[in-house]
Each structure stands twice: as structure tokens, then as C-alpha cells.
Amino acid sequence: MHPGNEAVISIVYCYCIDVFDAVMKTLPYAVTYEYIPFELPNGMSAGTYDDLIYRVYLGKFDAVVGDTTIVAHRSRNVDFTLPYTESGVSMIVPIKDNKKKNAWVFLKPLTWDLWVTSACFFVFIGFVVWVLEHRINEDFLGPIECQVGTSFWFSFSTMVFSQRERVISNLARFVVIVWYFVVLILTQSYTASLTSHLTVQQLKPTITDFRELIKRGENVGYQKGSFVSGILKQLGFNENKLIDYNSPEECDEFFKKGSAKGGIAAAFNEVPFMRLFIGQYCSKYTMTEPTFKTAGFGFVTTLQLSEFSVNSLYNLLDFVSHFACRSSPLHSPLVLDVSRAILNVTESEKMKEIEDAYFKKLASCPESSTLVSSNSLGLNSFWGLFLIAGIAAILALIIFMVISSTSTGMC
Structure with missing residues (x-):
């Protein structure tokens, strides 16, 4: 018992108290205890954490239940059990x-290598369609500059599917269908990424x-x-x-x-x-x-097995009351037993229930990754599509050359 204090049991509903109660219930023998707030009559804290630990060393308290972290200089005077919380200072x-909004934000959805690759493939597909069509399709006839312009116009207009030129050759139709598939995925991905860059917060x-x-x-x-x-x-x-x-x-x-x-x-x-x-x-x-x-928060035991008072660093107006650590004079006989009890509690469903009761609200907070828009789309995400389009175009050219060498025309 704390000298000069009446035996008043304070039921303190906080995380550390619940963990401590659960630990004490798992001991193979009964231990009675009471919680005595470490505070002044006005409700303010009666001292620092080191002051609290030192009072245990002086014998004014048997143990401590509070957010006292296990650190080296404190362990010189008191014993700590195994920690039961995650450790560290962050x-x-x-x-x-x-x-950052700027005039060039429309370029950010794609990386430079994807932009360059896409442009090269637009030119390449336009060239392939011209090779397959210019001998049999009037839309691709005329002076050389008109043929080049028509080919490029046809290829780049596939981005919005607004080309006016007809495609007659079956090989050209095959190439264009495959290219439509690639363009559809590219444009949809670009639209989604641009929307993300313009509207989603990028919190850093x-x-x-x-x-x-x-x-x-x-x-x-x-x-x-x-x-x-x-x-x-x-x-x-x-x-x-x-x-x-x-x-x-x-x-x-x-x-x-x-x-x-x-x-x-x-x-x-x-x-x-x-x-x-x-x-x-x-x-x-x-x-x-x-x-x-750091070593985290832990519990220790008192020198008396039958009855002891526990000093709770609990203050309804103080944020620190949500966590606990327990300390006692050196060589306390209950340290090993309480440490084993902590292991039993932390490995059981009881610890999860206690943590959910106090930390479940964290689940309502979105993860930081969901608050930040995705990075620019790169070539590594689309090289398979370009490979398919390239193989289709080259295969069509090979077939066209084989047929052209054995026939004067083709459909």
C-alpha cells in the first residue's frame, strides 16, 4: 500500500490497465492489487516518469502501471518484465x-520511354498500312507527299477512331484491328492516369x-x-x-x-x-x-505476493494514460511469472481483442498509399502489347511480300 493513502480501488478503463488485468488473471496464483493515480489533488501529474520509477525504488510504491518505457538508466533501480507493446520513437x-498544377501536366501520365515508343509505333503502323494499301486503295494514292500525309493521318487518327480512309486489304485490316486493341488500352490507361493526376490528392x-x-x-x-x-x-x-x-x-x-x-x-x-x-x-x-x-512498454511484479498497490499513471485529461509499463524494485520474485503471463496473453486472442478495442478506429483511416495517385505509366506495363502489334505488322508484311512475288494482285 502507498503510505498515507486509503485503499480505494479505481477502475481505470484504458489499454494498459486491460492488458495488466489480463496478465494477472493468467498467473497460477491469486494476486490482489489496487490502482492509485499518480497525481496531485488538482488532477495534475505528481512528477516525471523517472520520479515515478524512483518512488518504486524507495519502496513508496510496490509497482507501476503506466506508459513507462524500458530504458537503460531506469533498469538500474527496478526490474522490468518482457515488453508487450511495439517499441521505438518515431x-x-x-x-x-x-x-503541382502546370501546363504540361498532360504529359505526366506516361513516362518518356512510353511516349517515344508509342510515337514510333504510330509511324510504323502507318507505314505498314501504306505498304499494304497504296497499290490497291485510291485513298492512299497521289503524290508522294500526299501518300505520306495520308498514312500518318490514318495512323494517328486511330487514337480517336476517326479515320475516314477505307482499308481494303485483309492483311491491312488484320494489322489495324490489332492496333485498335493496343490504342484502346493505351488511351483508356492514359485517361485514368491523367484523371488521377488532376483530381487525386498526392499527400506527402x-x-x-x-x-x-x-x-x-x-x-x-x-x-x-x-x-x-x-x-x-x-x-x-x-x-x-x-x-x-x-x-x-x-x-x-x-x-x-x-x-x-x-x-x-x-x-x-x-x-x-x-x-x-x-x-x-x-x-x-x-x-x-x-x-x-527502444525496448517498449513492459510489466514487472511487486515484492509482496499477497497484496500490493499499483501506481497508475492515469489522468483522464492526459493523453499518456492510454499505455502502460510496470516496474518494481530489483530482483522481484514475480518478474519471471509475469513475463510468462505476458507471453501467454500476447499470443492469445485476448490481446487482439484489447488492441481492437482501442486501436480499431485506425482502420477508418485510409492508408497513405491510397491518398497518393499512382506513378506515371511506363513501358514495362505495355511492352507486351507493342510486341503483339509489332509481330502482327511484320507478319503481315512478310505475307504481303510472299504473295506479291507470286501474284500480280491480292485481295
């Missing part, structure tokens, strides 16, 4: 529409490298009382550029202000917190690499 930045992170933040001298945010501030200082951030926040709403307000007006350009926090933040503001922010490794 960066969140605003996303912006990276789409405003910053992708933390070194860019340091170089620019931008302000960055971190959760108040978190060890993340130490990581930021080690990375090279100026302490004057570090701004702490107490809630996701306050973090969002700092982002709205921007670094130039006393706000922030990026925020750093542990991955579980970032998942909650992104779930709340998925249309405005994104999580970027790299992720700095």
Missing part, C-alpha cells in the same frame, strides 16, 4: 498536397529527415515528462527548440501555429502514442522514418 509531420510528408529540422532550426515537440527529450538532445537538437505538450489536442495546436510562430514543425514520441495520434488526425499528419529503437 517522428510525426504534417502532410501536404504535393501535386512536409519533412522526411530529422537532420533537415536541425539544419533549419525548426521547433520540434515531445510529450511532457517523456524521456524522448533526451533522445532529441542526443540527436543534436538545440534545447531551446524543444517544446513539450500535454495532449494530442495541444500538439495539433502547435502544428497549426508552425515553427515560425512558436509552434512546431514535427513531433517525436513513442510509436504507440503516435498510433493514437494518427488515429485521431489521420488526414493531417503522417509518421515517417527512421524509428529510433
Whole structure:
């Protein structure tokens, strides 16, 4: 029991508490405990995470249930169990529409190699049709410049299927039918890609490298009382550029202000917190690499097997209350048992049920890949079509030359 506190059991419905309760139920023996908020009478936190851990070391608390991350300097005084959450510290930045409107946007749906290949095939098909038709089709007769113009006109007009010239030769009809198929797929793909470039948002992170933040001298945010501030200082951030926040709403307000007006350009926090933040503001922010490794959140046990009080870093007004870690004095006899219990819970359906209860809302947020239009279409997606058209045209020319060498005319 915490000295000076009454035995008041607080039922705290949050992710870490549910996981802890599930873990304790899997122990082969009964352990009674109670949750005591680590807060002042006014509801504010009674100290930092390190203060909380140190009170366990001093024996004022038997254990801790809160979002206390397993880090090296804390493990000198208390024992931690195996972690039960994903680990790491990541960066969140605003996303912006990276789409730039310009007069040449109509060229973006296709890559340059596909444009060049398409143009060459239009010329080639026009030449093949002219070879097959100019001796028997009046539309392809006349001066040489007229024949060239008619051939090119016929070939390029197939893009909109508006050619006026008749095709008489069966070989030419075969070539044109195959080419129609290629043109149909090309035009439909081009239309879809152009529509995507013009209408679909291309959301990109405003910053992708933390070194860019340091170089620019931008302000960055971190959760108040978190060890993340130490990581930021080690990375090279100026302490004057570090701004702490107490809630996701306050973090969002700092982002709205921007670094130039006393706000922030990026925020750093542990991955579980970032998942909650992104779930709340998925249309405005994104999580970027790299992720700095940490040991994650874990539970440990108390020295007393019969009864112990658990200090909950729970604050209804504090965003950090959604995650938990539990710590206790060194060489606690329950560490191994609780670690085994954590494995049993994390490998069971119970853990999935708990995570779904708190993180299911993330499913309503679209994946970042769905917010960004597809890249330009390349030749690697259509080379098979051009191969078919080329083989059909060359085969028609070969047949035409064979027939021409043995006959004076053909139908």
C-alpha cells in the first residue's frame, strides 16, 4: 500500500490497465492489487516518469502501471518484465498536397520511354498500312507527299477512331484491328492516369529527415515528462527548440501555429502514442522514418505476493494514460511469472481483442498509399502489347511480300 493513502480501488478503463488485468488473471496464483493515480489533488501529474520509477525504488510504491518505457538508466533501480507493446520513437509531420498544377501536366501520365515508343509505333503502323494499301486503295494514292500525309493521318487518327480512309486489304485490316486493341488500352490507361493526376490528392510528408529540422532550426515537440527529450538532445537538437505538450489536442495546436510562430514543425514520441495520434488526425499528419529503437512498454511484479498497490499513471485529461509499463524494485520474485503471463496473453486472442478495442478506429483511416495517385505509366506495363502489334505488322508484311512475288494482285 502507498503510505498515507486509503485503499480505494479505481477502475481505470484504458489499454494498459486491460492488458495488466489480463496478465494477472493468467498467473497460477491469486494476486490482489489496487490502482492509485499518480497525481496531485488538482488532477495534475505528481512528477516525471523517472520520479515515478524512483518512488518504486524507495519502496513508496510496490509497482507501476503506466506508459513507462524500458530504458537503460531506469533498469538500474527496478526490474522490468518482457515488453508487450511495439517499441521505438518515431517522428510525426504534417502532410501536404504535393501535386503541382502546370501546363504540361498532360504529359505526366506516361513516362518518356512510353511516349517515344508509342510515337514510333504510330509511324510504323502507318507505314505498314501504306505498304499494304497504296497499290490497291485510291485513298492512299497521289503524290508522294500526299501518300505520306495520308498514312500518318490514318495512323494517328486511330487514337480517336476517326479515320475516314477505307482499308481494303485483309492483311491491312488484320494489322489495324490489332492496333485498335493496343490504342484502346493505351488511351483508356492514359485517361485514368491523367484523371488521377488532376483530381487525386498526392499527400506527402512536409519533412522526411530529422537532420533537415536541425539544419533549419525548426521547433520540434515531445510529450511532457517523456524521456524522448533526451533522445532529441542526443540527436543534436538545440534545447531551446524543444517544446513539450500535454495532449494530442495541444500538439495539433502547435502544428497549426508552425515553427515560425512558436509552434512546431514535427513531433517525436513513442510509436504507440503516435498510433493514437494518427488515429485521431489521420488526414493531417503522417509518421515517417527512421524509428529510433527502444525496448517498449513492459510489466514487472511487486515484492509482496499477497497484496500490493499499483501506481497508475492515469489522468483522464492526459493523453499518456492510454499505455502502460510496470516496474518494481530489483530482483522481484514475480518478474519471471509475469513475463510468462505476458507471453501467454500476447499470443492469445485476448490481446487482439484489447488492441481492437482501442486501436480499431485506425482502420477508418485510409492508408497513405491510397491518398497518393499512382506513378506515371511506363513501358514495362505495355511492352507486351507493342510486341503483339509489332509481330502482327511484320507478319503481315512478310505475307504481303510472299504473295506479291507470286501474284500480280491480292485481295
